[in-house]
Amino acid sequence: DTAVSQTPKYLVTQMGNDKSIKCEQNLGHDTMYWYKQDSKKFLKIMFSYNNKELIINETVPNRFSPKSPDKAHLNLHINSLELGDSAVYFCASSSSGAESYNEQFFGPGTRLTVL
Amino acid sequence: AQSVTQLDSQVPVFEEAPVELRCNYSSSVSVYLFWYVQYPNQGLQLLLKYLSGSTLVKGINGFEAEFNKSQTSFHLRKPSVHISDTAEYFCAVSGVGNTDKLIFGTGTRLQVFP
Numbered sequence: 001d002t003a004v005s006q007t008p009k010y011l012v013t014q015m016g017n018d019k020s021i022k023c024e025q026n027l028g029h030d031t032m033y034w035y036k037q038d039s040k041k042f043l044k045i046m047f048s049y050n051n052k053e054l055i056i057n058e059t060v061p062n063r064f065s066p067k068s069p070d071k072a073h074l075n076l077h078i079n080s081l082e083l084g085d086s087a088v089y090f091c092a093s094s095s096s097g098a099e100s101y102n103e104q105f106f107g108p109g110t111r112l113t114v115l
Numbered sequence: 116a117q118s119v120t121q122l123d124s125q126v127p128v129f130e131e132a133p134v135e136l137r138c139n140y141s142s143s144v145s146v147y148l149f150w151y152v153q154y155p156n157q158g159l160q161l162l163l164k165y166l167s168g169s170t171l172v173k174g175i176n177g178f179e180a181e182f183n184k185s186q187t188s189f190h191l192r193k194p195s196v197h198i199s200d201t202a203e204y205f206c207a208v209s210g211v212g213n214t215d216k217l218i219f220g221t222g223t224r225l226q227v228f229p
Contacts, residue, residue, distance in 0.1 A: 040221075041153075043219040045216050048216060101147050101164065101209075102216075105161075106151075106158040109158050
């Protein structure tokens with residue numbers, strides 16, 4: 001059973017297009033995250049949602065808009081895609097309970113290529 | 116705020132040799148420490164974590180790490196590596212608190228040669 005899943009796994013698109021990446025977790029967690037991994041493998045957090053509320057919003061262009069319809073889903077919509085958006089995007093989830101220690105579980109990633 | 120430094124971007128090693136991947140952190144508060152592994156074209160998988168207590172932490176696949184508070188280090192070790200250990204390894208730190216974010220190091224590429 002997949003704990004954290006993302007769709008699609010690969011996404012190739014033209015500059016200027018709008019695209020979405022979906023994430024779902026079946027771990028019963030209440031906190032979800034989006035990370036961006038660049039070509040040098042550097043991982044940087046973009047957003048974090050706890051119980052559908054935005055709690056972390058790093059310096060990310062407002063072309064990126066996360067949406068959390070419920071605790072199990074966190075989608076990422078990107079408007080007006082640019083070449084520099086090409087990266088691997090990872091979704092993760094964790095529990096905010098006292099026993100969680102912020103251990104995060106990651107999805108398999110979505111490789112976005114902007115042409 | 117916390118930060119993590121992984122000094123070695125690449126570590127080449129022969130199969131069955133021991134390996135150590137270095138990680139140093141900086142924080143003004145108590146921390147949790149993690150090592151994650153990323154195999155080619157896959158997501159991140161937790162290897163081990165330090166929360167409190169014993170400073171020697173054992174993880175999956177024969178890896179272990181030692182928390183050293185005085186040196187603010189959390190180095191990852193394995194006494195004998197396999198070809199299948201070839202991957203990217205990330206050290207991460209989180210301040211003690213329920214919703215603190217994970218701060219990742221820049222990663223170390225472990226390349227195991229036959």
